[in-house]
Structure formats: C-alpha cells, structure tokens
Amino acid sequence: AQSVTQPDIHITVSEGASLELRCNYSYGATPYLFWYVQSPGQGLQLLLKYFSGDTLVQGIKGFEAEFKRSQSSFNLRKPSVHWSDAAEYFCAVASNQAGTALIFGKGTTLSVSS
Amino acid sequence: GAVVSQHPSRVICKSGTSVKIECRSLDFQATTMFWYRQFPKQSLMLMATSNEGSKATYEQGVEKDKFLINHASLTLSTLTVTSAHPEDSSFYICSVSGLHTGELFFGEGSRLTVL
Numbered sequence: 001a002q003s004v005t006q007p008d009i010h011i012t013v014s015e016g017a018s019l020e021l022r023c024n025y026s027y028g029a030t031p032y033l034f035w036y037v038q039s040p041g042q043g044l045q046l047l048l049k050y051f052s053g054d055t056l057v058q059g060i061k062g063f064e065a066e067f068k069r070s071q072s073s074f075n076l077r078k079p080s081v082h083w084s085d086a087a088e089y090f091c092a093v094a095s096n097q098a099g100t101a102l103i104f105g106k107g108t109t110l111s112v113s114s
Numbered sequence: 115g116a117v118v119s120q121h122p123s124r125v126i127c128k129s130g131t132s133v134k135i136e137c138r139s140l141d142f143q144a145t146t147m148f149w150y151r152q153f154p155k156q157s158l159m160l161m162a163t164s165n166e167g168s169k170a171t172y173e174q175g176v177e178k179d180k181f182l183i184n185h186a187s188l189t190l191s192t193l194t195v196t197s198a199h200p201e202d203s204s205f206y207i208c209s210v211s212g213l214h215t216g217e218l219f220f221g222e223g224s225r226l227t228v229l
Contacts, residue, residue, distance in 0.1 A: 043207065043222040044158075090157060094218065099146040099211045102218055106157045 002027045004093050004105035012111040013081050021076040021108050023065075023091030033074040034092040034102060035065055044090070050074065051096075061085070086112045117141050118210050120221035127198055128229055135193045135224045137208030143188035146211040148218075149181075151204050158207060164191045198228040 003026045013019050025031055035047040048059025055067040065076045074091060088109050092102040117140040127133050137147060145166045150158040162183050163171040170183035180202075182194040195202050207223040 041225070044220045088155075101148045101160050101163060102158075102209070103160070104150075104158045109155075 002031070002093050002095070002103045004091050004103055006089075006091055006105035006108050008108045009106070010109045010111065012113055014113050015083050016080050019076075019078045019081045019085070019110070021089050021091075021110070023074045023076065023105060024072050025074065025091075025093045026072065027093055027095075030069075030096065032094045032096055033065075033067060034094070035059065035063070035074075035076045036090045036092060036104075037061075038088045038090065038107075040087075047076070047089075081110075081112055083112045083114065086110055118208065118219050118221040120206075120208055120224050122224060123222060124225045124227075126227045126229065129199055130197055132194055132196045133198055133226060135195075135206055135208075135226070137191045137193070137210075137221055139189045139210045139219075142212075144191075144210040145188060147185060147191040148209045148211070149183060149191070149193050150207045150209065152207060152223075153204055161193075161206075195226065198226070200228045202226065203228045 005024045007022050033050045036044040037047055038044050047063045048057045050057045050067045057065050063078050065074055067074050088107050090107045091105040094100050094102045119138045121136045147164040149161045151161050152158045160173050161176045164183045164185040166185045166188050172178045180196055185191040205223050205225050208221045210219045
C-alpha cells in the first residue's frame, strides 16, 4: 500500500535560514509526488510536483524538492525562509494512473522565528 | 489548472441535523472527484471516491450511510453529513481528478461545526 512519512511534526527555523522538510514514501512503482502548503483555516496550495524526468523540481515561492529513488525520499528545500512561509506542509503521493487519489503524509508545521 | 469551488465555506449546525456540502468543477467535466476530511492539526484523510453516475467508493472506516455522496453530473458532487454530531466537526475538502495522469485540483474546503 502507498504511504507517506513526514518524520518531523514541527520545525522552527530562523528567518533567512535554509529549510529542509523531509518526506519518505512507500510505493511499489514510480510514484507521482507532491508538496502542498496550507495556511491556518485555508485550503491547499500546490508548491511543486514530480512526475518524471529531472529529479530536482522547482516550485513556487522559491521552493524546490529532490526525488531520490534510492532513498525513497522527496525532501522539500528553500535556501532562505521568510516569515510568511510559516504554515503546514504536506507531502503526498499518487499512482501514475489517472483518476487516483492523493495519499497525504501527516504534515510538518513550520514556524519561523525572527 | 481546473477551478474547483466548494460551498459553503463554513457551516454551523445543530446536532442531529443534516448538512450538504457542494463541490463544483467550474471549467471542465470531472468524472472523478474525491472527498477528504481533515481534523484540526492533522492530515487529510481520504473519505471516498466519487464517480459520476455510479455509487461512491468509501474508504475503510467511513460510514457510507452517514456521509452520503452524490455525483449526479460531471461538474457537481455533493457530500451530505446526515444526523450530524459534534464529532463530525471537521474540515472537508473535495478534489477533482484532471484530464491528465497525476493532476488533482482542490477546493478551498468547508469547515463544519456541529453544536
């Protein structure tokens, strides 16, 4: 069965510092991988996604993620965090078949200190 | 990407009443929609897969008689929480499967509070 693990429940980063949020997945074939961000009381916003090709994926708001098949990981990174990045971040996986749902990790709460 | 609209965004109801949440795909016809539930400070849990013109497929542990899903048209799926109780208070989010593999578009969510 597909599953997603986000090992870090809560991370605090100083403004301007770099960020890495971890995501590990379990899936039999090559999955489709996603990172979403959710501000309190809001819906989901897609940051980036990986389907195939270049394993380093660029997203919105200066985020990037790297797919590492050997480690079953899809970690999210940002070189310099802004206070507005404080939010909940979800990693998700889906199969490569149309019409299948996303399976989400439990999320990582990012706090940004000044 | 597709535009997905959910209504209402917030609803408060009394215990024992039923609440209907609508999910509309505004700019393309969606044969498949998904309903998720999110408890405070928790992840999104898939409740059911809604297919146009057929019965919804529910995930294990989700009561199909309590959470009625209807996907009567290619642009509208509804989730009805029947005989709502305070433990049903949650954030409900729908998503629409796009035309291409791996595409999934989310509504803004509906926050249900049952008093």
